[in-house]
Amino acid sequence: MRRVYLDNNATTPLLPEVFEAMRPYFFEKFGNPSSSHERGQQARIALEHAREEVAQLVGARPSEIVFTSGGTEGDNLAIFGVVASGDHIITSAIEHHAVLNACKRLETLGAQVTYLPVDSQGRVDPDNIRAALRPNTRLVSVMMANNETGVVQPVEEIGRIAAEADVWFHTDAVQAAGKIPVNVDRIGCDLLAISGHKLNAPQGTGALYVRAGTLLRAMFQGGPQERGRRAGTENLPGIVGLGTGAALAREWLALGKGEELGALRDRLERGIAQHVDMTLVNGKGAPRTPNTSNIVFECIAGGSLADALDLKGIAVSTGSACSSGSAHPPYVLLAMGLAPELAHASVRFSLGKQTTPDDITYVLECVPEVVAKLRAMSPLWKNGTRERLARTQA
C-alpha cells in the first residue's frame, strides 16, 4: 500500500542531511559549548554556526537568536518575557494554544487580554488591533500563519501598528518559517518563534528571535546560556539539526520550491472540487502557506474521513477528532464563522517537501471513493445542493 504523509503541519520527517549533520554531536563531538577546553569550543563553534543559519532564515542577527525547545517554549518565553500583571495584550482568537493558554494564564495573574476575531477567511483586521490599543497595552501577539488553514496574517501591517503605538509585537511563525519567506525587519516584529520539527529538523528544537533592545525576562533560572535569556545546557545535536534544517529551508525557498509545492496543493484542491461534490476550502480567498488545505466535506465527519484515509495509507488530520482528546470542533474554523457541523466535517491536508505528484494522484484516487462510502452511510446525505452549503456559511 502506498503511504502518503499529508500531516506536515503536525510534524515533518527529518531530512537525511539533517540527521547526518547531527550524528557527530551525539558521539565524538559531544562537548558542552560552555566548556573552555577544545571539545567544548568545538561544540561552541557548531552552536554558533547553527545560530547563524537560523538567523539567516529569518533575516536576523545571530545575537538575536535564542535557542529553545520548540515553538511552545518560544511563544511562552516571548509572552511571559515581556508581559507583567497590569499589562494588556492584544492577540487573536485563532492563535495556537501555546499563545492562547499563555494569555489565559496571564489573565489569572492580573494581565488583561483582548482576543480579536477573524473574518470568514481567517484574517485579523489590522484596524481592530488599532482600535483595541490601550494605554497599558504591552504586547501584540498575532501568528504569521495558521496551523489549521495555512492562512497568512497581515503581519507587516500589524508590525507597523505596534511600532507606532510603541508596543512589543510577537508573532508565532512556527507554521511559516521554512514554507514562506520570513524577514523580521519586513514584518517589524520584536519577537518571533520558530520550531525545528516543522521544517524537517528535530522535534524538541526551536528558536525565538528577540530584537536587540527588547527587554525579555528569562523563564528559566540557571546558567548564563543564550546571553542569559534561556538557561540550561544546550541541546547541541538538536541545535545543529535545527541549523542544518534552516539552511536547507532557505535553499528550498530560493529554488522556488515553495511555488512548486503550492501548485501541488492547488492540484489537490482542484481535483477534490472536481470529483467530490459539496466541498469547501476554508480560507481559500486569503493568502496561505503553499502546503496547507483545510477542506469541508459536507455531511460526513472529518474524523471518520481521516481514519478512512489512514486505512488507505494517507495521513491527514482533523482538529475535531476524538483522538485528539476533545470532541469539540476546531476553534479556528468556528472563529471563521463556520457552522459547527461544517467545522466537524473538515479535514486538513498539509503537504511537505517530500510530497510528490504521484502522491497527489493517489490521494485524488482515494478521496472520492472514501467520501462516497461515508456519505452513503450518512443520514444527512440526501444528494443535497450547493445552496445548502452556501446557506450554512456565515
Added chain:
Amino acid sequence: MYSPTVLDHFKNARNMGVLPDATTSVQVSNPVCGDTLELSLVVNGLEIAKARFRAKGCTPTIACASRLTEMIEGAAVADALRITRESLITSLGGLPEASGHAAQLALDALRAALGRVAASAV
C-alpha cells in the same frame, strides 16, 4: 489506537441502511461533537426483528452503531435494554478513553427507538 474489532466495524459496517417497513426510526445527535445516528427497528411483539443504522460520525460512532445492531437484531427487547455502555465497548475490544460518547450515542438511539415503540403500544 482502535481495536481490530472497531476497525472491522468501521470498514465493514453491519446493518447499514434504512428499513422501509420500520416500526420506528429515530435520529439522535451529540451536540458537542456533531455526531448523528439514525436507528431504524422492526419490532415484532417483544423481539427486535431487524435493525439498521446510518451515521455521520467518528470511527467509534460508526463502529458502536454497527456492533449494536448486531447485538440487538433477533434479540428480545428486554435483553436489548440491558445492554450497557460498558458491555458495548467491551464487545468492541475497547475504545479510546475520549470516545466513550460514541457508545452512549448508540444506546441513546436504542432507548429512544424502543421508547417510541412502547409509547405507541400504549
